[in-house]
Amino acid sequence: MSEAGSASENGDWESLARAASLRGADGEDQVDLLRELLSFRLDESPYAIPVERVREIVRVRKITSVPKMPSWVLGVVALRGEIVQVVDLRMRLGIPSKSTSRQSRIIVLHGDDDRITGMLVDAVDQVLRVNEDAFQNAEVSTESGAVNELCVREGEFVSIVDVDRVLELRAD
Amino acid sequence: MAARRSKAKAPAKKAPRRAAKSSARRKANREFVSEAEEILDRMREDLVDLGDQRTNGIEVDPDLVNQIFRSAHSLKGLAGMFGLDGIGKLAHHMEDILDGLRLGRIAIESPAVDLLDSAVALFTALLVDIEDPALEEKHTRDIAELIRRIDSAVEEPAPAADELAGLALDPSLLRALTEYEEHRLRENIRRGRHLALVDSTFEIIAFEEGLSELSAAIREVGEVVSTLPSPGDAPESQIRFSLLVATDMAADQLSSHLDIAGASVREVRRASQAEAVESVESTSVSGRPRDQASRPSATEAAASPPSAAQAAGREAASVDSRSATARPETAELESLRSISDTVRVDIRKLDELMNLVGELVIHRNAIESIAARLSTDASAARLAAELTKTNKQLDRKLKELQAGVLDVRMVPLRQVFEKLSRVVRRLRRDQDKNVSMDFRGADTELDKLIVEQLVDPLMHVVRNAFDHAIESPADRRAAGKPEDATIFVQAFQRGNHVVIEVRDDGGGIDRAKVRAIAESQGLVSPDDELTERETLDLIFLPGLSTRGEISETSGRGVGMDVVRANLAALGGMVEVNSVVGRGTTVSMTLPITLAIIQALIVGVAEHRFAIPLNSVLETLLLEGHEIQRSEDREILNLRGDALTLRRLSEEFELSGTRNDGKQYAVVLGMGEQRVGLLVDDLHGQQDTVIKSINGPIREIAGIAGATELGDQGVVLVIDVSYIVGESTRRMEAA
């Protein structure tokens, strides 16, 4: 259902012009200042990744384990005809693994090239628009090195996860 | 084969990944350039036409402007996809000019229009130097400068007082306009265009077709400002759309232009105009409403679409110039029609279709097993037989559908060859080598997806031949060869495979040198006995290939591991043959398509795996005592021959397997080699579509991909060449 084509793909003039004008009218000037992030939780702590790296969010489904994989790769799932590896973000960040709950979600990420990867998180929150000023370097280099920035949101620190770092293959 | 697996493993993980990243970037740039070039070519032609209309004082053809807009838009989208922000921004500003032009905000005489040409010229320059980081800053400056000029040329006129209040429009329609649509509405009022409401009712199940037909007809003569749905007379099954339309035509003329039964057109009056609402019904009664509505002038009706200008009540001169443009417009429509029997299709859509076919196959399998279960029930036996029969017919049709979809995906290699030839022309310019290319079999067809994956490795092999294999003209003379070298690229079909050979008449590969370097790198020990072939295959080792010297002295080696990996990912293979002094041939064998294959499903503990049936020679049920030990391996007496056994549980480090008692041996064969793979259970055969596994881990040893089985979820597909190769290697090592 959600895959069905829409008029925008047909590229008719009206929708193109509309899209262009919308970007021009209210997007352009703010784009440089605002960053859009998808926030989610591991335990109760907030994390976020850039929205443009998110392809979709799906519920947890049967994960087929794959032999000889690093422990942080849980296995593979089928996603509308595609087979996708699922990374346990908890383990990747050095947080002890735990069983999935009703809130658990797999965030499907765009990797480099055309590849996609699933990332298991405890719960998905919302899309944040955060002003560039609210970001700061994480300063402390963690073991995984995957959290390189923090942003303040309603008095709480949100850890910004470097997606490329999470997906980077290191010799284990 | 055996040597490459063993030595390749450890270093294989790191090196190619780095290489893959930068080569991905280069590849991306190349893709961008080739697509962008196409768009720019089209733009250039269109801008010439626009220039002609401009100098001849003809009113600008809106379709032409649309077309240029679309080109700019495509370019913007493309740049966005490839992360080229500068180009994207400039394209976006081009859109502004074109948008203004189309809305009449910018006059055709405006200097802004000249900037379109400047933009295309700048794009052209940018594409040439896209790979040169030194010029990046200059490009950024050039783009910024041009954008500044465009911005100052495309100043928005000050907004006029709100004209919307005085419109004789249902307030609910006005309320449903977004701010942008309001803006468009004002824009059209300012231009003095007529506003009309076009109502039409459709069946809900098929409204899109009818609606798009209507919208398209309107767009020929105007603009659809908004599309408001409302319930039809039979709300459960019908839907009505009210299209707010801005056009130069009066309502009656619009009505006759639309010529669509059931569409009613009514003029939307403004406060300054008469209060009355004129309504013209284009009824289905007349059948040919065009004739009826065009009654005022019979000659007009006979000619092609009623002139818009006449409706607007302009003077005769402008009518003439309009009808002058009207004719080329219809001519263009016809020519569009004649080329439209070929369709460009996004490969992803074909992938979706292919996936659908795969899923249908899974359902067909399910029906088959239901039929089988039913047939054991005496009371349902007759129905079961019919179900089986119907399922067979379904199967036949599915196969046809599959073949049809596959056929659509097939493309000739010609384009790839043309790209190669361009690259070589450039190399020839840069280097002092006279090399001619000889292409054969350009019409050989391959799956589009395979062709795309093939471009890189093939380019690599040809570049290797050019850079390293072909000697300098002086050396060639000394060796008694013609100074002009030739690289032959030949493609042909062999069974279910396509073979692409790249053959050069260069210096050939010196095996002794290859061996020496491999030894110096510790990749082989001086004691290892290698056949000629095995020595040559050393060039596929990643450790070896990263060294520059061998490629220079012996003509091969740069990135051959990457070539091999790329081809393996496609289910293909690469072989090298070489004669010192005579030349080298690299043969790449590829499956024609990534089609549905038959697989044997096996089980170990709770895990299931699929094995492509074309590699399975037979399956045996073994009692524990039949398995013998010989040193550290297990063997089986298979009709007098010793068959090496491998346990899948050990191969994949799976626990919970049955280690004694009954085991199944799946006898795998590849080339000359045979291996018996021990598993706990056999779960029958299935039609499967092998898919690559997405994710950070690119290569999983022993796994060729995965497949989705209806009832069992995702099942991994075993890479038979790995199991067989690994086993042979162990035997040789022993």
Place this chain on the structure above:
Amino acid sequence: MQRILIVEDSATMRSLLASTLEDLDAAVKITEASSGFEALRCLPREEYDLVVTDINMPDINGLELVSFLKNNDAYSKIPLVIVSTEGSDRDREKGLELGADAYLVKPFDPEVLRQVARDLLADESGAE
């Protein structure tokens, strides 16, 4: 079983809305439409208990969709939530005037959306 129709052209946003609404206490079935036209096609197929729509979409806009639903006897009682980046007072006013039951501005707070959805679904089942 509560049926919810989500109309949103951005795949990420659609998936996020779906994910948020899947966590209502009641059992829900979510249908995702990627455009207004698709929504129009979905509507006759199922009886929805809630529609959540974006405003800016490529074919018809969310306000037009709201207007359609509210003017159609078959759908006029379905509770409607607009979730949009168009945060201007005028758009909000328009949406509510047309009959939307709630208007949330992106980025929305998932808990708020869930609460709004719970309330609207409860109202509806109470009315029947």
